[in-house]
Amino acid sequence: MPKETAVYTHGHHESVLRSHRWRTAANSAAYLIDELRPGMTVLDVGCGPGTITADLAALVAPGRVTGVDSAQEVLARAAEEAAERGLDNVEFATADVHALDFPDDSFDVVHAHQVLQHVGDPVRALR
Template sequence: MPVYTTNHAPSVLRTHSWRTASNSAAYLLPHLTPSMRILDIGCGPGSITVDLATHVPSGHVTGIEYVPDPLPAAEALAASRGVKNVDFRVGDIHALEFEDESFDVVHVHQVLQHVADPVKALREMKRVVKSGGGIVAVRESASMTWYPENRGISDWLDLTGRMAKGKGGNPHPGRYIHVWAREAGFEMRNIKRSAGTWCFSSPEERDYWGESMAGRMESSGFAEGAVKEGFASPEELEGVARGWREWVGEEDGWFAVLHGEILCWK
């Protein structure tokens, strides 16, 4: 039931590898204790997963991904940092291969927007987290804004939204993920809501973000799918990539992402 619009091409992994526990899961970190057992769903290249493992030195973190493609890079990252209390495997968020109440924390970052039934996924996450204090942690994008105006970036946002909806996904659901949590069986009094941001404005940040986005338009599963499935022409993708690179060169260029965050206690 994944409806992911891209794959794990180098341009995509460049974006995902930038994510860390501090810049993408800060809302969760104060609630971690050293011996916790954590499940990180949608781990990708493992940058957040490995970071989480350093916060639970006497615990353990398991990262799962619905395809095996990024897992060798995740294992290599853990080895390069000397982090041993982590493992990676293939798994399905809708049918987790773990016993009830197996984990102290179940974490997802930018994952529920890419599955067809996020409420079912949350029910499964709730099943495998422990009662009496276990936490389900979710962070999803809610909105994006940038400066200066840029036709290519506007076309990119429109295209990604149309493509995600066309495949059955839920683009940028951060503003209502708490509603999904309630539908999955969590009580509102046990759901803590917050918001976090990413901001890219320095020359180095613009180069990282803008070139990653431009690269996705040129060589990735997203680009292939967009053309093959009729969402965009090659020329339109070229225009989007050109817009991103124009933004990279703007001295006043600024791009921000607002995320919705929830902590759900079972």
């Protein structure tokens, strides 16, 4: 099967990131909040600047949250967001949604907000 990478059509211009930093777990993942418990492990795919990721980390602490994105430069901003909030239970890594390097059953929850619209094969990404 050919390797397909996520193509983020909006790019990571400051205006795009400003819009993404507005996102929170409350306004962009409200359906998930009541399902989270302290001690859970969460993978946030396409985490962008990390505002949702940081919210998820606060909700599952002392559990762990891993935020992944295809753009290393935006992950630096995500790490800054987590550090500003004093969160030590979150980490960030560059990753391709089509080839995540985590063993099966590594996470209790996998969250993806507005990722599938940017990949050529969303069904494959979900697998």
